Amino acid sequence: MLNCLDVARYFIAKAYEDGRETTITNMKVQKLLYYSQSLHLALFDSCLFPEPIQAWRYGPVCPPAYHFYSQFEAEQLPIPQNDLILKSLTEETQQVLEEVWDYFGINHAYILSDMTHLEFPWKKARRRLPPTAASREEIPPEDLKLLGEQKLDEIEQAHPAYSLILSHALAEAKQPNSAPQYIEAEAIHDWISTLLT
DSSP: OOOHHHHHHHHHHHHHHTTOGGGOOHHHHHHHHHHHHHHHHHHHSSOSSSSOOEEETTEEEOHHHHHHHGGGTTSOOOOOSOOHHHHTOOHHHHHHHHHHHHHHTTSOHHHHHHHHHHSHHHHHHTTTSOTTOOOOOBOOHHHHHHHHHHHHHHHHHHSTTHHHHHHHHHHHHTOTTOOOOOOOHHHHHHHHHHHHO
């Protein structure tokens, strides 16, 4: 299993690879860790990394990764020195991380932070706290998984082919004298997997 710093290194390296290194800060890495854990749980029913994600004041945070990069505060993070972990990712893991980077990585850290404040896992973990209160309350994996399922729906619907496929399916459903065609759960999973590749 990867650890949170392995995943953080992946996103930092991707930022440099894509020419977006000026946007990669500790805050942004924290939010990308949150979304990658969520999507991995939704797709594979297992954690991507073992470290917990906590509901801090400014959004979800993975404490070991936060403390590792805390010396940089809000500055650009340096390119990782050791990229061996990037070469040892499984294909499934790399697909999840690429999807997180493509869908969420285009956003500034503050936008990602605002997004997390509107989502139920962070709000639920902080439900009895005033907005400015510190907290180390862990966001449970089951809540992260539910969020991941919601985000997979959003990603699917944002895909350029989604409306075409939906229109085609609706047109076929309206055809007279046609027997209903049901889609098996496995076929839906396979289709979602193809969207992630």
